[in-house]
Amino acid sequence: MTTDPLHETEIARTLHRCAVVGMPWISLDKRFVRRLVDEGYDEVTILGQGDWDSFDPNRPGITDGFPIDQAERFAEMAHAAGLRVKVFTGYIKYQERILQSDPSRALIRLDPAEMLDSDGVTSNWLCPFQPRNLEDYRNYLKKICRWPGLVEIFLNDEASLGAATNIGCYCQYCSGRFEERTGRPPPRRIDWDSDLWWQWIEYRMDEWTDLHARLRARVRQLLPEVTVSIQHSPLPAVFEINPWKSAVNLGRDARTLDSLCVDPYHQNHCNRIAYRPHRRILAEAARSLIGACLDKPASVMPQAFMPPGRSADLTRQDGLLAGVVPYALGAATIAPYQYHLGTIIPGFNEGLLETRKLQPQFARHEPYAFATVIAPIQSEIFGYPELDWSSRYLTHFADLMYRMGVPWRWFWDDRLYDQADALTGPLIVPDAHCLTRPQIESIRAVADRGEGVIWIGNTPDQAWSGRGPCRPPAKLEFGDIELELDRAHAIHDGLTGPVMLRTHVASAGPDNRSGEVLGTVDGRPGLVLFESGAGREAWLTGVPAFDYVQKSDHSAVRTPASGRELFQRLLLWVADRPPLARLDPFPAPNAYGRLRAWDTRDVPTIELLPMASPDSILATIFHYAPVACETRLLIAPPDGRSVGRAVELWHDVDVTEQFGQDGAGHACLPLDVPGDSELLSILIDLA
Numbered sequence: 290m291t292t293d294p295l296h297e298t299e300i301a302r303t304l305h306r307c308a309v310v311g312m313p314w315i316s317l318d319k320r321f322v323r324r325l326v327d328e329g330y331d332e333v334t335i336l337g338q339g340d341w342d343s344f345d346p347n348r349p350g351i352t353d354g355f356p357i358d359q360a361e362r363f364a365e366m367a368h369a370a371g372l373r374v375k376v377f378t379g380y381i382k383y384q385e386r387i388l389q390s391d392p393s394r395a396l397i398r399l400d401p402a403e404m405l406d407s408d409g410v411t412s413n414w415l416c417p418f419q420p421r422n423l424e425d426y427r428n429y430l431k432k433i434c435r436w437p438g439l440v441e442i443f444l445n446d447e448a449s450l451g452a453a454t455n456i457g458c459y460c461q462y463c464s465g466r467f468e469e470r471t472g473r474p475p476p477r478r479i480d481w482d483s484d485l486w487w488q489w490i491e492y493r494m495d496e497w498t499d500l501h502a503r504l505r506a507r508v509r510q511l512l513p514e515v516t517v518s519i520q521h522s523p524l525p526a527v528f529e530i531n532p533w534k535s536a537v538n539l540g541r542d543a544r545t546l547d548s549l550c551v552d553p554y555h556q557n558h559c560n561r562i563a564y565r566p567h568r569r570i571l572a573e574a575a576r577s578l579i580g581a582c583l584d585k586p587a588s589v590m591p592q593a594f595m596p597p598g599r600s601a602d603l604t605r606q607d608g609l610l611a612g613v614v615p616y617a618l619g620a621a622t623i624a625p626y627q628y629h630l631g632t633i634i635p636g637f638n639e640g641l642l643e644t645r646k647l648q649p650q651f652a653r654h655e656p657y658a659f660a661t662v663i664a665p666i667q668s669e670i671f672g673y674p675e676l677d678w679s680s681r682y683l684t685h686f687a688d689l690m691y692r693m694g695v696p697w698r699w700f701w702d703d704r705l706y707d708q709a710d711a712l713t714g715p716l717i718v719p720d721a722h723c724l725t726r727p728q729i730e731s732i733r734a735v736a737d738r739g740e741g742v743i744w745i746g747n748t749p750d751q752a753w754s755g756r757g758p759c760r761p762p763a764k765l766e767f768g769d770i771e772l773e774l775d776r777a778h779a780i781h782d783g784l785t786g787p788v789m790l791r792t793h794v795a796s797a798g799p800d801n802r803s804g805e806v807l808g809t810v811d812g813r814p815g816l817v818l819f820e821s822g823a824g825r826e827a828w829l830t831g832v833p834a835f836d837y838v839q840k841s842d843h844s845a846v847r848t849p850a851s852g853r854e855l856f857q858r859l860l861l862w863v864a865d866r867p868p869l870a871r872l873d874p875f876p877a878p879n880a881y882g883r884l885r886a887w888d889t890r891d892v893p894t895i896e897l898l899p900m901a902s903p904d905s906i907l908a909t910i911f912h913y914a915p916v917a918c919e920t921r922l923l924i925a926p927p928d929g930r931s932v933g934r935a936v937e938l939w940h941d942v943d944v945t946e947q948f949g950q951d952g953a954g955h956a957c958l959p960l961d962v963p964g965d966s967e968l969l970s971i972l973i974d975l976a
């Protein structure tokens with residue numbers, strides 16, 4: 290990920306196309322392996338069968354995966370064909386047969402009701418900590434480590450220690466271990482005023498991290514070069530579960546492991562994930578995972594299967610989505626799940642194969658982000674544990690950023706521990722009050738370099754110790770809150786509607802800092818600007834609303850409001866440089882909105898996913914839903930450079946002559962995107 294392409298040297302990213310392969314009865318065939326090579330795959334991920342028994346011929350098809358002996362034979366074939374070999378090893382999921390014979394090996398949750406998978410199917414899991422379970426799993430890993438060509442092992446596929454508030458593990462072994470440490474059995478009643486409850490919550494998260502660190506160390510002892518990862522459910526990546534429940538904190542996992550993977554099945558998971566249009570579920574989960582991984586490679590597993598009873602139809606456009614969007618956002622690997630199921634979807638595989646023509650350009654460019662947003666996961670765990678805070682707050686925030694037309698990225702707060710040097714501005718710090726002293730200093734360093742910071746809502750009133758609760762300094766409220774702009778300033782000059790906020794805090798803003806108060810809420814400062822020789826900062830009391838619905842109207846009726854536009858202007862004002870590439874106007878006026886200007890369900894249908902190299906910009910614009918729209922691509926070349934030749938690569942059209950200049954010194958390309966457009970990928974040479 291780059292925020293400053295001028296300082297890069299030549300870029301050569303290694304990108305991988307991975308075929309996820311199960312179904313040994315059709316896969317164990319050299320001709321099939323050759324087909325994968327012919328289709329441009331350089332990797333396979335072998336699906337383990339899940340349980341550790343040999344394949345049961347009396348129950349064929351109970352899982353897609355390979356029994357271990359057949360998996361090894363497939364690994365040999367793939368390796369002989371020059372493919373890198375990866376493996377999904379499962380662990381606590383898919384062990385129903387073991388649990389039937391010995392229920393004491395199960396993960397025990399607060400509520401004995403069955404665990405729900407992110408697909409809404411039920412499954413019962415093993416306790417990950419019991420020595421017998423671990424011993425069996427280690428032995429299984431040891432066998433896998435003999436395979437030829439093995440480059441990556443995914444541990445504990447889609448696992449977690451809880452869903453909703455139904456947390457574990459309360460098995461006899463886990464309860465005993467906690468009691469040894471604290472003298473008390475693990476508490477069963479949620480009590481945020483209890484030290485014991487907090488000890489239990491932190492203990493579970495620590496044990497989860499430690500378990501995978503130990504498993505990684507074990508594998509690396511045997512195979513020092515092998516990458517050890519986890520393939521996570523999309524729920525942590527899209528902020529739909531508080532990490533105190535799941536024990537999964539992607540930032541922490543990224544620090545512990547070599548790589549992470551996520552499987553955001555945009556049609557299968559759409560009842561749990563609110564991003565729209567549906568294909569954005571893939572984009573937002575990928576953006577978030579990459580914001581946790583930072584320096585570690587990220588793999589994205591797009592949906593390439595279509596259970597007729599579960600998924601809306603996938604089409605050629607979903608094949609294009611799988612082959613374009615993850616790479617453009619910074620993923621190193623795409624691994625559509627799964628190969629054989631993708632080939633029976635009309636058009637899907639053809640689209641996926643066609644995206645190979647863009648892959649060399651994706652490898653030559655780094656994803657470019659203008660704005661960086663701190664993902665305040667510590668604040669969620671230690672400040673707002675009672676609420677489904679991030680599913681209300683951070684998903685709204687991602688939806689707001691999507692409507693800004695500027696490229697942006699997440700930066701998970703946990704990575705401030707080890708990746709602070711990669712933090713850049715303009716930086717947005719949304720209600721991240723729970724930060725340690727070094728973390729606060731890394732954010733201050735961005736401000737001191739003059740790159741621009743926007744603080745929103747609660748800010749750290751004192752440094753957090755790194756353990757235990759961290760109550761928000763002021764109460765955060767959700768609602769329709771109007772920011773009264775009472776002082777003239779170019780930032781809000783000409784805004785036509787009221788500035789509505791989705792949240793606000795009952796606070797006067799950052800302590801001990803005097804700035805220019807531009808707006809108020811209930812008589813308290815609501816928008817404050819800080820300008821010094823070092824640069825610009827701003828504080829906003831809450832997150833702007835991008836849609837405002839008056840209480841008297843039905844909930845799809847939008848009243849024009851200006852929160853989004855104010856926020857966009859504020860971002861450009863604090864920044865010390867313009868975005869290298871952006872879309873303007875944005876949201877792009879579209880055919881649906883021209884007929885139904887009032888409809889809040891009219892969401893933007895295209896996204897600019899730019900990449901940069903020292904000599905060029907690759908501006909990919911993906912069409913998430915088939916609606917015609919018009920906008921402009923604005924390019925602000927770095928100082929001393931200008932736009933040279935430009936070619937739209939997807940349709941192979943030279944667009945150099947279509948570039949003009951706007952009044953502000955941008956090179957601008959008018960875009961008239963028809964409803965049936967698939968994508969645009971414009972390669973712009975910098976002269």
Ligand SMILES: [Zn+2]
Pocket residue numbers: 395396397416417418419458459460461462463464
């Ligand atoms: Zn247990």
